[in-house]
Amino acid sequence: MIKKTKLTIPMGVIILSVWLACFYPGNSSAASLPGALIRIPGNGKAIIVEKKSQMLYVYSEKKGIDSPIFQAPCSTGKNPGFKTRVGDKRTPEGVYFLKDEFEDRYLTPVYGKKAFPSDYPNFLDLRLGKQGSGIWIHGTDKILKPMDSNGCIVLENKNIIALSNYIHLDATPLIIVEQIDYASKNTLMRTRKKIDRFLEKWTKALAAQSYHTYLSFYDPSYLPNISWWEAWLINRDKAGAQPPEGVEILLENTGIYAQGGVIVVLCDMSLARNDGNKIYLGKRQFFIRQETTAPLIIGDFFQAKDKAFNSGEPPLLAASRMLFQDQSTHKLVVETVQQWMAAWSSKNMDKYARFYTNDFVCNGMGKTAWVKRKKRLARKYDYILVTGKNFKAFPTKDGYTVSFIQHYKSSGFATTGIKQLKLVRQAGEWKIFRENWKGK
Known part of the structure; x- marks a missing residue:
């Protein structure tokens, strides 16, 4: 028969254990x-x-x-x-x-x-x-x-x-x-999710909802500058009428920091179309007062604008004009690129040369040296075939950028990669100003 022995733990050990549990809880809720x-x-x-x-x-x-x-x-x-x-x-x-x-x-x-x-x-x-x-x-x-x-x-x-x-x-x-x-991981995660949800709703209000809904995110003591709203609404509606429909406000690389009862947010803000094309606006800063029911913005502004938007016009308006221009312009730019590929494929090098601006530069070569090199290759190969797919065109401050998957094949060489062309408007025509290539 086994005799049971009562285990007695010294009081000092108990007190020490309680103290350690208070200061070193050993779980995810520790502050x-x-x-x-x-x-x-x-x-x-x-x-x-x-x-x-x-x-x-x-x-x-x-x-x-x-x-x-x-x-x-x-x-x-x-x-x-x-x-x-x-x-x-x-x-x-x-x-x-x-x-x-x-x-x-x-x-x-x-x-x-x-x-x-x-x-x-x-x-x-x-x-x-x-x-x-x-x-x-x-x-x-x-x-x-x-x-x-x-x-x-x-x-x-x-x-x-x-x-x-x-x-x-x-x-x-x-x-x-x-x-x-100090705070626990759980407390920080709850606050993070709360602010993320709030900012997501703010971006949706700006992209698709009413002026009154947008203002509901702001504390009554702070009235943001909304003189640009009417012009933004016109551009936004124009974008909604174009395929693919809709616009999106993107907040990325978001930092969230606490200053007493106020949350300070710094993030990269962009305006995007639903086809993936976007324009970076700059770094946006928010000061958000935490409430028991919902956060409210007590201040927001661009801490640093992208250099394309230093003219004084609100970046959102300038970008919306660039991003949501008439789709006929978008179509014309892509057609210009396709005609350029057709001239190259037919080895009509005089027509090919007319697609470039006089100040074109690529790989250290100006237009004259570039065209001379291409003519030499056209004479060397029996045939050249240049095709493209997945064309994406988006406006820039002074023109358009077109990127696509380009497949080049000739009697002596073949390659596939990403081609990017920067086009500008000259004498009523779209012409290639810069060219970049990245092989796959």
Whole structure:
């Protein structure tokens, strides 16, 4: 018969076990991730500066945000608290983005080997009446001391150089906090999904719904500029009447960051047709107030427009005009490319040459050298046959780009690949300005 023995666990062990369970739960709900990092896009990075510890951290979602991939001591403003005015020697707190990069040859020694200006004051700072500017991350030629700057974030020179490898201008967030708040993975995922759903609904309202539905996504305290809506509606309806019907607003490479009770979003915004052709507009920034029922936008704008849209006209309008032009133009451009292939296949090289602009350049050759080479090949081969399929044409700022699968076959050579032609309008005709080829 086996005698049962009562197991007695010392009280100290019980207390230690409870303490460890509280601080190291060992499950996915543990509050061990920086709460500001709701999403870091793709291969992007995020910088967090903790003023209390005088430390700078770099995180990457690809590597997992449970631990930084780089960290270094830093120095912030001599005075504690939020920055509110010029000369208060305080470092602001919030979500910012780095706008430029300066090398040491452009800097006085006090800025060290590198410097990165931020976009302080951001939208929220201006709304709260905060003043000041010139908040940078930079190096120093002095010994680094805690809380010794006039408001900038200062690193030792070796660390500012190392940090520069993780910075992508107009994309890498600089998140400055007094103390890092931590959250569980589950909490961050819930917030991420909530914001994703909200932005998806916003894009659908902009692409296909009414003015009133679009405005319902905005906080009553913030009225966005909608002077462009009527013109956008006309272009949008024109697009809906063309096959394939419909338009789409694309938000990609989306970063989502928390600033107190506000969510800061930065993403790449594009306008697309349903056939896959799209035009990149620029980087869009959103400030979204979290509500118990639904989020609301309290500010949105283009942080950086694509260079094609620097004229001052809203990028959405300019792009919609380019993307949704009369389909007869689209058809004419494709027909021009097909006629060019027919001239090439028939070895009518004089007609072939007339499809090119006088300033055409490809592979280092101008039009004269290019046509001379093609004529030499036409004489060399008994026959040439050039065909294409899957034509895609989309407008650019100054013309059209046509891409397609090209199959070339002659009596001595055959190949298939992707051909891309850039066409411009000259003397009432579409002519080839640039040509690119990528073999399969």
